[in-house]
Amino acid sequence: MVKAFMEFFDQTLEEKHVYDMNQILDSICYGTGYGMTTKEHRYWRDFLRMFVRPELHSPAKPADFRAILEEFVLQTREVFNELLRAVWESLELEESFMEDSLQLKTPNQVLVGNIFPPCPQPELVLGMPPHTDMCLLTLLIQSNAFNGLQAMHDGKWVLVDLVPPTLFIFTGDFLEIVSNGRYKTTLHRVIVSNEHTRISVGTSIAPPLEDVVIAPAPELLSSDSPAIFRGITFKEYTTLKRNHNSTDSTLDVLKL
Ligand SMILES: O=C(O)CCC(=O)C(=O)O
Numbered sequence: 240m241v242k243a244f245m246e247f248f249d250q251t252l253e254e255k256h257v258y259d260m261n262q263i264l265d266s267i268c269y270g271t272g273y274g275m276t277t278k279e280h281r282y283w284r285d286f287l288r289m290f291v292r293p294e295l296h297s298p299a300k301p302a303d304f305r306a307i308l309e310e311f312v313l314q315t316r317e318v319f320n321e322l323l324r325a326v327w328e329s330l331e332l333e334e335s336f337m338e339d340s341l342q343l344k345t346p347n348q349v350l351v352g353n354i355f356p357p358c359p360q361p362e363l364v365l366g367m368p369p370h371t372d373m374c375l376l377t378l379l380i381q382s383n384a385f386n387g388l389q390a391m392h393d394g395k396w397v398l399v400d401l402v403p404p405t406l407f408i409f410t411g412d413f414l415e416i417v418s419n420g421r422y423k424t425t426l427h428r429v430i431v432s433n434e435h436t437r438i439s440v441g442t443s444i445a446p447p448l449e450d451v452v453i454a455p456a457p458e459l460l461s462s463d464s465p466a467i468f469r470g471i472t473f474k475e476y477t478t479l480k481r482n483h484n485s486t487d488s489t490l491d492v493l494k495l
């Protein structure tokens with residue numbers, strides 16, 4: 240999968256710009272973070288993001304991209320099923336109830352390929368700003384031995400050792416909501432190298448965009464442990480997250 244993305248990013252700008260973003264929920268979208276600045280940072284990244292479930296969207300080129308993607312989606316589907324089963328068990332939640340109430344037989348699965356080329360002054364940029372993912376779980380791989388991913392742990396940025404073939408799994412915002420705060424979403428960011436190009440491929444699993452209200456599981460609630468988040472659909476949350484400029488977690492906005 241990493242190699243397929245490498246070939247995609249190696250194409251000419253004209254070929255890649257076919258997938259320029261028109262809307263945030265485009266089924267395939269190519270974008271760039273170069274030169275984009277905030278008060279604090281410049282971002283150093285190109286990406287291609289696509290929805291792969293319930294319907295698989297693939298760029299037409301490179302020619303074998305779709306076949307590789309189909310295989311990757313089949314395999315990650317199994318991994319997500321296993322992991323979610325374990326998560327529901329750890330929360331003592333009925334698996335079939337969770338699958339039905341979150342419509343996880345027809346989930347929304349997104350796949351993103353990111354490329355972070357070498358930067359002459361890596362200390363002045365970030366590959367990606369600190370953020371959390373809009374999903375239940377994210378699964379991530381990287382292309383080479385340069386570790387760029389950092390996760391916030393106990394108030395410090397910790398470098399994640401992702402040397403291939405390591406798979407890194409982390410929690411997203413929806414798991415924090417559904418588990419009523421028992422699982423915490425993972426704040427993470429990306430640093431870049433002055434020598435190596437790094438490619439990362441991340442894929443996230445979530446309930447469908449509409450129709451499902453993502454809310455704390457009723458079985459986890461009692462008078463001693465009331466709901467700490469209000470419910471929201473994935474689509475509404477996308478808008479909320481996009482318009483949320485503060486450095487606080489978007490989840491705070493849902494806190495009751
Ligand atoms: O490149 C990475 O390791 C992380 C990418 C990421 O956080 C994302 O695509 O949301």
Ligand SMILES: [Fe+2]
Binds near residue numbers: 370371372427
């Ligand atoms: Fe992320």
